[in-house]
Amino acid sequence: MKRILAIAAVAVVATVGGAVAGHWLLGNNDLTGVANAAPADSANAVNQLWAAKVTNADGAPQSLAGFKGHPVVVNFWASWCGPCVEEMPSLSALHKEYSKKGIEFVGLGIDSDKNIKAFLQKVPVNYPIYVAGFGGADLARAFGNNAGGLPYTVVIDAKGVVRSTKLGQIKPDELKRTLDAL
Secondary structure: OHHHHHHHHHHHHHHHHHHHHHHHHHOOOOOOOEEOOOOOOHHHHHHHHHHOOEEOOOOOEEOOHHHOOOOEEEEEEOOOOHHHHHHHHHHHHHHHHHHHHOOEEEEEEOOOHHHHHHHHHHOOOOOOEEEOHHHHHHHHHHOOOOOOOOOEEEEEOOOOOEEEEEEOOOOHHHHHHHHHOO
């Protein structure tokens, strides 16, 4: 038993040490913060978004091009992602508040249509949810999500300019400040 506890302790110390060393070597990169700088080729990422092949939860092809010309909050998520599910009520509340101002919200599920359909039957969401499949991860990467983590939220203004990105759960007050500035 002592040997198992010692091995577990060494594993924890190694994991924490590796994380600290990686943080120190890579600089102070807050992967969960709002990045106000757009990815280097954000115009290309936005064009990829409008052209993306997505479906609704029933598998019917849909187009995101209808959001072009509108400010939009795009949330990349998955049904198996706990933080994604936890932030959905906040996103729904913000959608309700900001839809009056013409700001659209869109959920892009990096998941199967079957999983998303089952999820939406249990958890009501008041903004459009589309299935991007696992190709949605490539789309999120185009917006600067090099870590590949979820949730990942992108705010695009009406001119198609990426105004902010966020890896990790949104903080409603931060997102509100960004949306109020649009």
